[in-house]
Amino acid sequence: MNTLVCLLQSRKMVEEGSTLMRRMEICVAEAEKRSGKNAVSMQETFTVYLIETRPMDAVAEGHNPAPDCLWRRYSEFELLRNYLIVTYPYIVVPPLPEKRAEFVWHKLSADNMDPDFVERRRVGLENFLLRVASHPVLCNDKILCYFLTEEHGWKEAVYETGFQAKADSRLRALSATFRVRNPDKCFMEMKHYSDELQSHTSQLLRARARVADRLYGVFKVHGNYGRVFSEWSAIEKEMGDGLQSAGHHMDAYAASIDDILEEEEHYADQLKEYLFYAEALRAVCRKHELTQFELEMASQDLISKKQQREELATGIVRTFSFKGMTNKLFGQEAPEQREARLKLLEDLIAEGEETVKEKTIERAEHVEKAWVDIQRFKEQKDKDLREALINYAVMQISMCKKGIQVWSNAKECFLKM
Amino acid sequence: MSISAPRGLASSGQKPITEILHPLSAAEEPLSPGPDVTVSGGRDKEVGLTNGTPVETPSPASASVLFNRLQLDDDLDSDGRDPYADTETHDLFVTVDDPKKHVSTMETYITYRVSTKTTRIEFDLPDYSVRRRYQDFDWLRTKLEDSQPTHLIPPLPEKFVMKGVVDRFSEEFVETRMKALDKFLKRVADHPVLSFNPHLNAFLSAKDLNKRQGLALLSKVGESVKNVAGGYKLRVRPPEFCAMGEYLDTFNQKLGTIDRIAQRILKEQSEYLTELREYGTVYASWAGSEEELQRPLEGVAGCVTTCCGALEDMSENMGQDFLPVLREYILYIESMKNVLRKRDQSQAEYEGRLEAAVLRKQEDRTPIPAEVEKCQDKMECFNADLKADWERWQSNKRQDFKQLLTGMADKNVTHYEKCQAAWESLITLLQDKQTEDKTSCKSLWEIRQ
Numbered sequence: 001m002n003t004l005v006c007l008l009q010s011r012k013m014v015e016e017g018s019t020l021m022r023r024m025e026i027c028v029a030e031a032e033k034r035s036g037k038n039a040v041s042m043q044e045t046f047t048v049y050l051i052e053t054r055p056m057d058a059v060a061e062g063h064n065p066a067p068d069c070l071w072r073r074y075s076e077f078e079l080l081r082n083y084l085i086v087t088y089p090y091i092v093v094p095p096l097p098e099k100r101a102e103f104v105w106h107k108l109s110a111d112n113m114d115p116d117f118v119e120r121r122r123v124g125l126e127n128f129l130l131r132v133a134s135h136p137v138l139c140n141d142k143i144l145c146y147f148l149t150e151e152h153g154w155k156e157a158v159y160e161t162g163f164q165a166k167a168d169s170r171l172r173a174l175s176a177t178f179r180v181r182n183p184d185k186c187f188m189e190m191k192h193y194s195d196e197l198q199s200h201t202s203q204l205l206r207a208r209a210r211v212a213d214r215l216y217g218v219f220k221v222h223g224n225y226g227r228v229f230s231e232w233s234a235i236e237k238e239m240g241d242g243l244q245s246a247g248h249h250m251d252a253y254a255a256s257i258d259d260i261l262e263e264e265e266h267y268a269d270q271l272k273e274y275l276f277y278a279e280a281l282r283a284v285c286r287k288h289e290l291t292q293f294e295l296e297m298a299s300q301d302l303i304s305k306k307q308q309r310e311e312l313a314t315g316i317v318r319t320f321s322f323k324g325m326t327n328k329l330f331g332q333e334a335p336e337q338r339e340a341r342l343k344l345l346e347d348l349i350a351e352g353e354e355t356v357k358e359k360t361i362e363r364a365e366h367v368e369k370a371w372v373d374i375q376r377f378k379e380q381k382d383k384d385l386r387e388a389l390i391n392y393a394v395m396q397i398s399m400c401k402k403g404i405q406v407w408s409n410a411k412e413c414f415l416k417m
Numbered sequence: 418m419s420i421s422a423p424r425g426l427a428s429s430g431q432k433p434i435t436e437i438l439h440p441l442s443a444a445e446e447p448l449s450p451g452p453d454v455t456v457s458g459g460r461d462k463e464v465g466l467t468n469g470t471p472v473e474t475p476s477p478a479s480a481s482v483l484f485n486r487l488q489l490d491d492d493l494d495s496d497g498r499d500p501y502a503d504t505e506t507h508d509l510f511v512t513v514d515d516p517k518k519h520v521s522t523m524e525t526y527i528t529y530r531v532s533t534k535t536t537r538i539e540f541d542l543p544d545y546s547v548r549r550r551y552q553d554f555d556w557l558r559t560k561l562e563d564s565q566p567t568h569l570i571p572p573l574p575e576k577f578v579m580k581g582v583v584d585r586f587s588e589e590f591v592e593t594r595m596k597a598l599d600k601f602l603k604r605v606a607d608h609p610v611l612s613f614n615p616h617l618n619a620f621l622s623a624k625d626l627n628k629r630q631g632l633a634l635l636s637k638v639g640e641s642v643k644n645v646a647g648g649y650k651l652r653v654r655p656p657e658f659c660a661m662g663e664y665l666d667t668f669n670q671k672l673g674t675i676d677r678i679a680q681r682i683l684k685e686q687s688e689y690l691t692e693l694r695e696y697g698t699v700y701a702s703w704a705g706s707e708e709e710l711q712r713p714l715e716g717v718a719g720c721v722t723t724c725c726g727a728l729e730d731m732s733e734n735m736g737q738d739f740l741p742v743l744r745e746y747i748l749y750i751e752s753m754k755n756v757l758r759k760r761d762q763s764q765a766e767y768e769g770r771l772e773a774a775v776l777r778k779q780e781d782r783t784p785i786p787a788e789v790e791k792c793q794d795k796m797e798c799f800n801a802d803l804k805a806d807w808e809r810w811q812s813n814k815r816q817d818f819k820q821l822l823t824g825m826a827d828k829n830v831t832h833y834e835k836c837q838a839a840w841e842s843l844i845t846l847l848q849d850k851q852t853e854d855k856t857s858c859k860s861l862w863e864i865r866q
């Protein structure tokens with residue numbers, strides 16, 4: 001199902017930098033089922049999505065050439081995103097649509113193969129690509145470009161970057177969170193905010209699903225009126241026609257809820273995007289904690305080495321050390337040994353200083369770049385969510401109008417009874 | 418169908434139930450007519466205060482009674498059929514309102530004011546105002562049933578209420594019951610035969626309803642029908658009465674179904690309301706952690722709350738106005754079926770006696786006793802009354818259900834209108850802020866443009 005073709009007029013472009021979007025028109029046009037053998041040689045069915053790209057210049061010149069296209073499955077999108085997260089830890093990386101249907105209300109299918117789910121996922125994947133391609137930093141990434149243009153060479157290229165090795169281990173990140181001493185206050189506030197955002201969006205999604213469920217029930221019961229009015233009209237003379245027609249309107253009313261709720265799923269998807277965005281935001285904040293922590297550790301290490309050197313040089317033991325104890329008990333070591341140890345320490349200190357310098361720079365760069373992207377993210381979020389709320393209000397109004405229509409029609413029929 | 422005082426609307430300006438007043442002291446004043454009262458029969462009679470009648474206890478419903486009478490006139494004109502317009506005079510108007518709680522050491526109960534305005538000579542005065550309790554209405558109905566068994570007597574609201582389940586003194590319950598009592602009395606007052614019943618007269622005018630005395634005013638027919646002998650078997654029921662019976666059975670069934678559906682809807686709506694309230698609070702709490710989005714989110718929370726209120730109103734209305742009328746008709750059908758059964762018995766008795774008499778005549782030339790002729794009279798009276806009442810009843814039923822269902826449709830439309838207004842005002846608020854926004858960052862919607 002081909003819905004929106006994303007046409008980007010060069011006039012209306014974002015001013016900062018030359019984004020991919022300026023050069024290419026991107027869309028996820030279709031979805032198809034495929035079968036194949038997976039990694040463990042088992043037969044499986046999966047869905048692939050068609051990515052179409054067209055160079056902007058051609059479009060601007062009015063040529064309308066056929067788009068380049070290739071097929072990708074969800075797991076490839078995941079791979080791309082993981083690469084981006086590792087490679088750009090100071091960027092709030094746009095999220096993918098959910099892997100499995102969650103927050104379903106009872107009539108909504110939780111089946112990944114369900115056509116409605118696939119369609120909504122197609123839109124979500126398209127949003128992901130559009131967001132990435134219009135991001136001032138991410139849009140220039142080579143791997144992203146290959147993803148969009150090289151059907152077969154892409155995976156090799158991404159593995160070649162060795163990004164998986166660069167990924168921070170979960171354990172390290174968690175440890176940093178607990179042990180870091182002086183994380184930047186703003187980042188901590190932002191991290192707290194990301195928790196709030198996640199909590200509120202997920203609460204809202206759950207509540208909305210429950211409301212949808214109940215509303216469905218209310219509408220469907222009205223369908224029973226349709227049937228009983230029809231039966232009743234059979235025994236009436238003058239009242240018969242009016243009742244019969246009113247019954248039809250009741251049936252229409254009961255049926256209308258299906259479309260209403262399907263449309264509302266789009267709103268839910270918009271909320272979900274920011275539910276997942278909250279996680280991306282938190283990841284950036286945690287990366288800050290990690291860089292800060294590593295800097296602290298490196299500094300601490302350097303300090304302790306310098307202390308050791310001092311002790312060694314002056315013979316005064318400030319802090320308890322095993323060497324100090326053994327010295328006291330067994331006498332000082334020989335001068336050659338001391339020299340050797342001092343030399344070693346000096347080397348280590350030099351290394352340590354380098355490390356501290358590196359970590360300082362790493363931390364500072366991360367703080368600077370991340371803060372810029374976080375501001376960008378905030379603005380984007382405010383705009384997007386405001387629009388989502390407007391859309392939601394529009395949907396509600398449309399539902400009210402339909403309701404008024406149906407009941408007014410029914411009233412006309414009743415008046416004719 | 419007749420149009421005297423319209424139905425079920427006399428409820429403006431009631432005093433609160435908790436006012437403790439002896440019920441009989443409230444309004445027993447015989448209302449004296451003013452000097453320039455002109456009372457005439459016919460449809461154009463003005464009701465109540467417009468004549469300049471000084472009335473001690475003003476009937477607060479007069480204005481609305483008048484207004485609604487006019488409305489109903491319009492309805493009937495467009496309706497086109499009013500089989501009783503020419504045959505009935507509209508000279509008896511009754512209203513039930515002003516519920517008051519009466520507390521004594523023995524019991525607590527509610528009394529209602531019953532106001533009457535009439536030009537009939539059967540009444541001594543043109544106005545009456547008495548206080549009656551449910552028991553009194555019940556007495557009246559029983560007397561009507563006994564004395565006019567060939568007629569369809571309108572139903573009363575249910576007598577018994579489960580003490581633990583329903584609060585007999587809650588405003589909603591009393592209001593609902595009062596509307597039903599008002600309807601009952603109006604239907605009786607509208608009826609060309611029942612309205613002349615002396616028990617009704619006593620009910621409307623007597624200071625003290627001495628029920629134990631039992632006015633010995635049974636009509637001839639009543640007397641004889643009361644003593645219908647059982648044990649006769651009906652051979653062939655005339656088709657029109659068969660049709661009535663079948664209709665009542667099916668109609669009863671459908672009403673029962675509608676009642677169940679309406680209750681189910683109320684239940685579903687109540688559960689929906691619970692979730693919707695929770696949903697609104699989530700928006701409000703999210704607003705707390707946002708800056709730019711705080712007002713929009715609060716706006717949405719506000720809209721959701723407004724919608725909750727609108728839904729609550731509608732559900733309350735359905736419970737108070739819609740369901741009671743359905744139940745009333747179900748009771749009506751019950752009593753009508755009883756009347757049909759009695760008619761059957763009356764026919765059976767006549768046919769049985771006739772057969773026996775004919776046989777005896779054949780045997781020993783005994784003339785057909787007067788008894789048998791009386792039975793025939795009885796039966797024919799019964800049939801005629803029933804047929805006439807049936808037509809009235811059908812016509813009333815049509816009006817009642819038209820009103821009931823259009824009322825339901827109206828409530829739904831109003832509910833949606835309220836919700837729509839709330840959301841529309843929110844959009845204006847949200848879109849205003851949008852145009853102010855001049856940041857370079859793009860929303861997803863803008864990217865897609």
